[in-house]
């Protein structure tokens with residue numbers, strides 16, 4: 385329904401509105417639990433007038449959705465400029481041509497109303513209340529369509545949804561990953577216990593509705609946790625992973641491995657990061673927090689050797705396969721905490737010419753940063769998804785012999801407040 389009204393219209397040409405109209409108004413709304421039961425408590429939510437999205441202000445994402453895209457970019461530019469000003473100049477932010485439907489990873493939580501209607505959507509921030517979502521302007525459209533149809537299948541197969549508060553029920557979440565270039569689609573069905581009734585018929589029915597699905601995985605998560613995926617997995621259909629292409633390389637992506645959510649912007653980000661590393665083919669490179677090996681593998685033909693480290697064992701397995709798949713022989717992978725690994729390298733008297741580091745949102749830690757200083761690379765290329773923790777880590781590195789040369793913000797997350805930045809540091813006196 386909203387596709388015609390919102391998605392298509394605004395993909396073509398987002399309407400830039402008068403600034404005054406973005407000003408938010410306060411609306412009093414009653415809270416409902418997953419069964420549609422009115423709760424006594426009332427909550428004030430800030431809702432923008434005539435939002436592009438019917439659940440804007442309720443789901444907690446897309447804080448900037450109703451702001452013209454140019455203005456979003458300006459806001460992010462300003463934020464990064466301000467935070468990094470003590471360290472270096474910030475170049476112009478790299479934006480998207482079409483800032484909609486970019487998310488290749490889509491998650492929906494399942495529940496039901498009091499009348500038994502199955503709903504799927506997103507938790508209202510900090511609660512177990514499900515905000516029903518049919519489609520989302522930043523998510524892949526195929527993923528949203530699959531999730532809607534799974535909702536209908538649950539009804540026909542009489543499968544009960546899981547209740548986070550009581551622990552009763554079965555069906556918890558769906559995770560869909562799509563390959564932007566390959567078109568491959570992974571569907572992960574997350575259950576509270578291992579048995580999916582009429583499993584084969586369910587898979588058959590889902591594949592009939594969506595022949596584009598290339599793999600279906602059953603994941604069991606019986607823990608009271610905010611984590612979506614549990615430990616145990618069974619492949620119900622296909623290979624159990626998808627592949628996608630980035631910067632001319634093929635990457636295998638498993639359900640639990642990290643993969644950047646915006647493929648179009650990731651290619652720009654990686655190209656910029658590798659350009660800033662100024663590789664000549666002679667360098668010993670470290671790719672820290674390497675995920676499925678992407679940055680190091682893409683940079684490998686410009687370096688003598690690459691040493692990659694990552695904590696998640698599934699991602700390391702993918703990375704090893706990815707090196708083979710792309711015929712790359714000068715990259716080695718280690719499964720370890722990046723700080724511990726770097727400290728070991730430093731203690732063993734090893735060195736490196738260039739360090740790529742791409743830590744999670746919380747940034748790096750002193751163990752890692754002090755080891756970087758000991759390893760004494762000529763250049764450090766820091767890829768960050770939070771300019772606040774980037775600024776904190778730059779403070780450490782610039783106090784310990786490094787100078788930040790430039791920073792480039794990349795808009796990986798349009799419509800949200802988040803911004804990615806790649807920052808290059810040079811060793812002083814090198």
Ligand SMILES: C[S@@+](CC[C@H](N)C(=O)[O-])C[C@H]1O[C@@H](n2cnc3c(N)ncnc32)[C@H](O)[C@@H]1O
Pocket residue numbers: 642643644672673674675676677678679693694695696699720721722723742743744745769
């Ligand atoms: C922002 S992702 C970047 C991954 C990869 N560079 C990419 O672009 O796809 C951060 C990665 O760091 C990993 N990670 C988190 N904490 C870590 C740690 N202490 N040591 C090593 N890797 C860690 C995560 O599993 C994740 O794969």
